Amino acid sequence: xxxxxxxxxxxxxxxxxxxxxxxxxxxxxxxxxxxxxxxxxxxxxxxxxxxxxxxxxxxxxxxxxxxxxxxxxxxxxxxxxxxxxxxxxxxxxxxxxxxxxxxxxxxxxxxxxxxxxxxxxxxxxxxxxx
Amino acid sequence: xxxxxxxxxxxxxxxxxxxxxxxxxxxxxxxxxxxxxxxxxxxxxxxxxxxxxxxxxxxxxxxxxxxxxxxxxxxxxxxxxxxxxxxxxxxxxxxxxxxxxxxxxxxxxxxxxxxxxxxxxxxxxxxxxx
DNA sequence: TATATTGTATTACTTGATTAATACACTATA
DNA sequence: TATAGTGTATTAATCAAGTAATACAATATA
Numbered sequence: 001x002x003x004x005x006x007x008x009x010x011x012x013x014x015x016x017x018x019x020x021x022x023x024x025x026x027x028x029x030x031x032x033x034x035x036x037x038x039x040x041x042x043x044x045x046x047x048x049x050x051x052x053x054x055x056x057x058x059x060x061x062x063x064x065x066x067x068x069x070x071x072x073x074x075x076x077x078x079x080x081x082x083x084x085x086x087x088x089x090x091x092x093x094x095x096x097x098x099x100x101x102x103x104x105x106x107x108x109x110x111x112x113x114x115x116x117x118x119x120x121x122x123x124x125x126x127x128x129x130x
Numbered sequence: 131x132x133x134x135x136x137x138x139x140x141x142x143x144x145x146x147x148x149x150x151x152x153x154x155x156x157x158x159x160x161x162x163x164x165x166x167x168x169x170x171x172x173x174x175x176x177x178x179x180x181x182x183x184x185x186x187x188x189x190x191x192x193x194x195x196x197x198x199x200x201x202x203x204x205x206x207x208x209x210x211x212x213x214x215x216x217x218x219x220x221x222x223x224x225x226x227x228x229x230x231x232x233x234x235x236x237x238x239x240x241x242x243x244x245x246x247x248x249x250x251x252x253x254x255x256x257x258x259x260x
Numbered sequence: 261t262a263t264a265t266t267g268t269a270t271t272a273c274t275t276g277a278t279t280a281a282t283a284c285a286c287t288a289t290a
Numbered sequence: 291t292a293t294a295g296t297g298t299a300t301t302a303a304t305c306a307a308g309t310a311a312t313a314c315a316a317t318a319t320a
Contacts, residue, residue, distance in 0.1 A: 071287030201317030
């Protein structure tokens with residue numbers, strides 16, 4: 001499991017962990033049944049207190065993306081494809097809604113906003129395509 | 131000047147003030163030379179400390195949207211239309227970029243993301259049209 | 261120039277989020 | 291059942307953001 005933590009970004013460590021693991025589950029880099037890295041191992045690797053990792057895992061558990069088994073470890077939950085899609089949709093709705101509200105409040109017409117969105121999409125996509 | 135503050139939203143008061151006044155300037159509800167409500171008046175109306183309002187105004191000044199005149203008051207700056215457009219564009223770019231990045235990271239194709247954006251736009255627009 | 265009105269600088273209080281320390285609980289298995 | 295490995299509950303320390311109190315500074319004008 002590959003995680004990149006920026007200790008100086010101002011973004012809390014546990015949120016960086018949450019986001020990255022969630023994304024790996026969303027994109028099936030981590031699949032049902034896969035064991036997450038041990039709380040202590042990940043804490044040591046990131047040079048962070050184990051509770052920080054445990055906290056991050058707690059949020060993922062609350063989203064029902066992982067299951068904790070005391071004494072054993074944490075594992076990626078079985079997530080039905082439909083539910084996974086709904087989670088993705090919800091994440092997406094949140095950011096797209098924010099964008100739409102901003103556009104409307106600034107008086108930007110739909111077409112114009114859509115064009116800018118497409119431009120942003122393509123720019124980021126071309127920079128990060130494998 | 132009409133401001134609505136939600137004391138229980140978790141969003142800091144000064145940010146709510148900034149956002150709403152900025153928007154009024156962007157949409158020309160407040161125009162060049164208009165005087166902003168007095169620090170003390172607005173503070174009293176919102177039942178908040180004057181420094182909280184002063185802080186909000188400081189940010190607007192940093193954006194060069196308002197000018198402070200000690201002993202007199204604060205006024206909406208002369209903002210060239212071009213610059214105003216650039217400010218709008220920047221605000222919009224920020225939210226649309228965030229949305230695009232999220233979509234890409236979730237593996238959502240451009241077309242699909244655009245459709246959802248349009249849907250969000252129309253929903254909010256129809257709810258808030260005058 | 262005295263006063264009322266405007267905004268400001270400095271300082272401190274409060275609160276919540278984040279992180280960490282410590283001791284504890286559960287499980288597999290030698 | 292002893293031990294090593296797993297996660298956890300509780301508590302405390304730290305830090306930053308937000309807000310407020312107070313005294314101060316600039317301006318217009320009676």
